[in-house]
Amino acid sequence: MRDAPSFDEFYRTTSVRTLRYAVAVVGDHTEAQDAVQEAYARAWRRWDTVAAHPAPEAWVRLVIGRLARDRWRRLGRLSNLLRHAGPPPNAPPPSENTVVLITALRALPANQRQVLALHYLCDMSVEAIATETGVSANTVKSWLARGRQRLAAQFTEPTTTNLEVRDA
Structure with a gap:
């Protein structure tokens, strides 16, 4: 059974620092907030394991780093696709x-x-x-x-x- 008070304390003591880290890694404040939220949600789902980890905050940062890399890969594929597709045709003016x-x-x-x-x-x-x-x-x-x-x-x-x- 997960220990909610210990997770709450962990979140309170690490979330601001973790968000600053995520903003630096991700490069976008809103995307960083999403990554931090997802990382803490994953930590909560595995809290028994994460709490026993020698460095739970490092575990959360690792998840954020992986989420950031996934985001950059997606953006890279999208950029590549857009580069090969070329710009969209000009839209005609409204009648x-x-x-x-x-x-x-x-x-x-x-x-x-x-x-x-x-x-x-x-x-x-x-x-x-x-x-x-x-x-x-x-x-x-x-x-x-x-x-x-x-x-x-x-x-x-x-x-x-x-x-x-x-x-x-």
Whole structure:
């Protein structure tokens, strides 16, 4: 049976130092935090063995070193793959219609924009949208109707009337 108080004491006395070590080895603070967390989780799973080790902190550092090497290997393979694949092709600029539509959608309230996107872009039913958003189906129908009306109003061109132009 694992001795939780001794592991807690071990963690309290070594974790700050171990994180500093991991940041130096891994080179990225967030990745180092992940490596330290994983190393301590492995130590906890084997705490009876690790606690009996002559240098438990060195055991944790060894795990961190191995995790760091694995990370560097993965990054190296990814880098190699990207180098051989070459850069991705340039994406074409958005069409004028896309820009106009996105601008019109941004003018809508967030709830209407969300249900319109779920309904028309994700092909979701009103009931599925209601479940995902946590509102009633009638509320979804209302937001869809209002969103459509607002979009339609933005896309209808105002009618021009015969205005008199007066010379000054």
